[in-house]
């Protein structure tokens with residue numbers, strides 16, 4: 001009815017109205033989109049600005065730990081604390097940068113065949129190292145040569161977040177099972193653990209930035225609160241979905257579902 005100004009963003013929906021009519025609903029989302037862009041730019045700029053000073057702080061803390069802490073035992077504890085916190089901030093800034101790249105980069109990632117089974121093999125080895133004395137049993141079953149078109153670095157980041165969560169939220173000695181397989185509908189990556197689980201009412205909100213079921217526990221385990229938000233964005237960029245199933249005190253299952261059309265065939269090895 002009223003003229004729309006140039007540069008306006010409209011969200012348009014057609015909904016059934018009465019028996020054989022349709023209603024066209026147009027919503028002006030210009031302001032919300034502008035605010036969203038400002039938020040993204042702000043987070044991205046702040047993270048960039050923090051990156052260099054943090055690298056310096058972490059580097060100095062690292063040197064102090066090696067040099068000073070050995071000579072002056074009374075400094076060992078504060079230096080260790082400084083080192084840990086600098087490392088934590090670095091991880092947070094890296095995750096923030098990753099997330100803003102995923103939000104702003106062109107919709108389709110690099111499209112090369114990625115051998116996800118191979119990738120998972122390396123990630124499982126890294127997770128065993130991360131688990132260390134906590135002795136989790138980490139098992140992988142992968143369909144040989146099953147490849148999908150996508151971005152290897154983004155897929156690595158998604159699976160690595162799921163695996164590090166499984167290690168962090170599963171008591172010592174617990175079992176973590178990783179699977180990679182396909183059927184007529186698509187390819188599936190599953191990370192299953194026998195950990196603390198997640199109460200049902202939290203499941204829908206887990207992929208929001210900084211959403212945590214238990215903030216104290218998450219901080220203690222060294223999480224940034226951005227892992228599952230990253231996984232969700234990677235899946236959107238691969239036309240896929242994330243499904244989460246969990247039972248408190250029993251364990252959780254995170255399934256990445258890729259549509260049939262991104263499967264690139266099977267390699268011969």
Ligand code: ADP
Pocket residue numbers: 161165166169170193195196197198206211212213214218219222223224225226227228229252
């Ligand atoms: P965080 O860095 O806090 O782990 P994530 O975005 O990766 O952030 O996860 C969000 C929240 O989901 C976590 O704080 C935790 O409460 C819950 N969560 C994620 N993975 C698991 C898991 N495997 N088992 C139990 N809880 C989990």
